[in-house]
Amino acid sequence: MLRYIVRRLLILIPIVIGISFIVFAILSFTPGDPVMNIVGNGADEATYEAKREELGLNDPFLVRYINYMKNVFKGDLGKSWNYDTKVSGELGRTIPKTLILAITSVGLMLLIGMPIGIISAVKQYSIWDNLSMAAMLVLTSMPLFWLGLMLMLQFAVNIKWFPAAFPTEGLGTIKHWILPTVTCMASMMAALVRTTRSTMLEVIRSDYIRTAQAKGATERSVITRHALRNALLPVVTLVGLNFGLLMGGALVTEKVFGIYGVGYLLVNAVTSRDVPLVMGSILFVATCIGVVNLFVDVLYVYIDPRLRSEYVKIKIKSSKKLQI
Amino acid sequence: MGEKILEIENLHVKYKTDESDIYAVNGLNLCLNKGETLGLVGETGAGKTTAALSILKLLPKKIGFITEGSVKLGDIDIINATDADMRLIRGDMVSMIFQDPMTSLNPILRIGEQIAEVLQIHKKDMSKQQIEERVDEILNLVGISKDRKNDYPHQFSGGMKQRVIIAIGLACEPDLLLADEPTTALDVTIQAQVLEMMQELKDKLNTSMILITHDLGVVAQICDRVAIMYAGQIIEIGNIEDIFEGEHHHPYTIGLFGSIPNMNEESKRLKPIAGMMPDPSELPVGCSFKERCASCMEICKAENPEEAYLDTHMIKCHLFDRKNESKTMS
Ligand SMILES: Nc1ncnc2c1ncn2[C@@H]1O[C@H](COP(=O)(O)OP(=O)(O)O)[C@@H](O)[C@H]1O
Ligand code: SF4
Numbered sequence A: 001m002l003r004y005i006v007r008r009l010l011i012l013i014p015i016v017i018g019i020s021f022i023v024f025a026i027l028s029f030t031p032g033d034p035v036m037n038i039v040g041n042g043a044d045e046a047t048y049e050a051k052r053e054e055l056g057l058n059d060p061f062l063v064r065y066i067n068y069m070k071n072v073f074k075g076d077l078g079k080s081w082n083y084d085t086k087v088s089g090e091l092g093r094t095i096p097k098t099l100i101l102a103i104t105s106v107g108l109m110l111l112i113g114m115p116i117g118i119i120s121a122v123k124q125y126s127i128w129d130n131l132s133m134a135a136m137l138v139l140t141s142m143p144l145f146w147l148g149l150m151l152m153l154q155f156a157v158n159i160k161w162f163p164a165a166f167p168t169e170g171l172g173t174i175k176h177w178i179l180p181t182v183t184c185m186a187s188m189m190a191a192l193v194r195t196t197r198s199t200m201l202e203v204i205r206s207d208y209i210r211t212a213q214a215k216g217a218t219e220r221s222v223i224t225r226h227a228l229r230n231a232l233l234p235v236v237t238l239v240g241l242n243f244g245l246l247m248g249g250a251l252v253t254e255k256v257f258g259i260y261g262v263g264y265l266l267v268n269a270v271t272s273r274d275v276p277l278v279m280g281s282i283l284f285v286a287t288c289i290g291v292v293n294l295f296v297d298v299l300y301v302y303i304d305p306r307l308r309s310e311y312v313k314i315k316i317k318s319s320k321k322l323q324i
Numbered sequence B: 001m002g003e004k005i006l007e008i009e010n011l012h013v014k015y016k017t018d019e020s021d022i023y024a025v026n027g028l029n030l031c032l033n034k035g036e037t038l039g040l041v042g043e044t045g046a047g048k049t050t051a052a053l054s055i056l057k058l059l060p061k062k063i064g065f066i067t068e069g070s071v072k073l074g075d076i077d078i079i080n081a082t083d084a085d086m087r088l089i090r091g092d093m094v095s096m097i098f099q100d101p102m103t104s105l106n107p108i109l110r111i112g113e114q115i116a117e118v119l120q121i122h123k124k125d126m127s128k129q130q131i132e133e134r135v136d137e138i139l140n141l142v143g144i145s146k147d148r149k150n151d152y153p154h155q156f157s158g159g160m161k162q163r164v165i166i167a168i169g170l171a172c173e174p175d176l177l178l179a180d181e182p183t184t185a186l187d188v189t190i191q192a193q194v195l196e197m198m199q200e201l202k203d204k205l206n207t208s209m210i211l212i213t214h215d216l217g218v219v220a221q222i223c224d225r226v227a228i229m230y231a232g233q234i235i236e237i238g239n240i241e242d243i244f245e246g247e248h249h250h251p252y253t254i255g256l257f258g259s260i261p262n263m264n265e266e267s268k269r270l271k272p273i274a275g276m277m278p279d280p281s282e283l284p285v286g287c288s289f290k291e292r293c294a295s296c297m298e299i300c301k302a303e304n305p306e307e308a309y310l311d312t313h314m315i316k317c318h319l320f321d322r323k324n325e326s327k328t329m330s
């Protein structure tokens, strides 16, 4: 297993390099002049040229890319063109917020969404099932920014349970995180509930569930011990996908609540064509998604023993290759 | 004969589906003595599985309903038993072995765990250690090395999986085993092995068994009695001798056996009969076999035949209704 994880991590390196190259190319070849953004419209020719030279923009594209990557491998993500601060510093300021939001919202989603999905499946077509399905439909059709604004208006402005503004420095308190977490969670909840419900329904009808019932197992034990783990694979996939996406920032939530996370940073960097900042963020996001995917795959193998032998097959195949 | 372990009277089971109501079992009568093996044969769709599931009240929830009749396990009235009562019976007093071994085991639990589970549920006084020992013992009984108890179902062949399922069924030494086509999904060579093993274990544990099967050879070999089911009813039942050597038979049985059944002939599978079983959502008036019966009479079209007994042999057909008082059956 360890060998498999290491191999997957090694494969991740060329993938991230590939992504960085593509993004670097897009940034370099889109029209518009990043230098003009920095020095301002009124700057004279000499200042402009000096800045251009300083940023290395007079070098050919490939040279620029290779220089950039050389620094990255040395551990230097460069300086932001706009703020003149270190990219690593900017990321260090934003990543914790993005991580907190991702973990709390995914955690809360699992805590609430899984039980709803399970109960809906077990009590299919009951009032509870119909109600929760209707609620999920409402949730999916609601624009996220609107929900965020409404929550803020109601709970922060009207009844003042929670603060409306997020502090510019630091990570805030628990109270600051509740509304953003709920908003962010709402966007993913419906998919989770529906996936849990439909896979549970499928599993509940399978033969081995009937075998468990024929043993005299209680309904609770049939659900938790036999059905749930079998229904987990699609849920794990979905949660992994959502978590990976959230690493790129929950843009709408961040904007509505004024949380300066990775999403915010990335959008600002792209609009101002701040190449080092965009590249730094992209490297972070791509690595995160890669690692989350790996984590999901490892979890799969842990959940489903059938995949363990698949993995053994891979091992046999690769060892055969070595013999040849 | 010995004490009765199972008594089913006038059982009716209905499936409610979106399109229609399906009458799967229509007035089934059946008795089983302790230690006895009953073969239950009949075409696909005759209601064999439904009848077996009814005994354990495992009919699919909100779809399958027992609408009439009584089922008694010894003194226990199954129809009025609560869910909690049924859970005590399932796996302990009565076990069921399902048709498809490939899908009947939980793919993510070790086979040892799956056997141990039924012991954990019913043998509360057994320690962990004792349960482990019992699992080893029962694996040994069904011919699987105990070293394999930590393996998962996908690591076993179909025949081995069915052995594991039989181990689960017999772990608590039940009084009654319901085996629903336990070998249909297996290779012919494995079928004989598994059946032989089942019979050995059953004799050893003095378990009664209802064996649902298509294989008349198997029936002749290991059953004490045979019941033939058609459209949700038992239309003929009797000892092995009654069915395989007796002179009189229900026209359906004759069709099923391809000729007058004979124990000495090579074992053969059931023969298909021209025509189809009546649509279970619209039961016909009169005898349910009338459409396919060569001996069909006027009365058959109007009246459902009564059960006609002679000693151990019962035939449900107008041919034998009144005549059997004058005619002797052997
Ligand atoms: N879950 C179900 N829902 C609806 N109809 C069913 C269901 N299970 C069985 N039936 C119907 O009940 C009848 C008897 O089926 P079954 O008991 O499986 O017969 P057998 O085991 O003899 O092949 C068939 O017509 C079948 O289509
Ligand atoms: S009752 Fe009539 S139709 Fe039915 S099997 Fe007997 S002879 Fe045939």
Ligand SMILES: [Mg+2]
Binding pocket: B048, B049, B050, B180
């Ligand atoms: Mg069947």
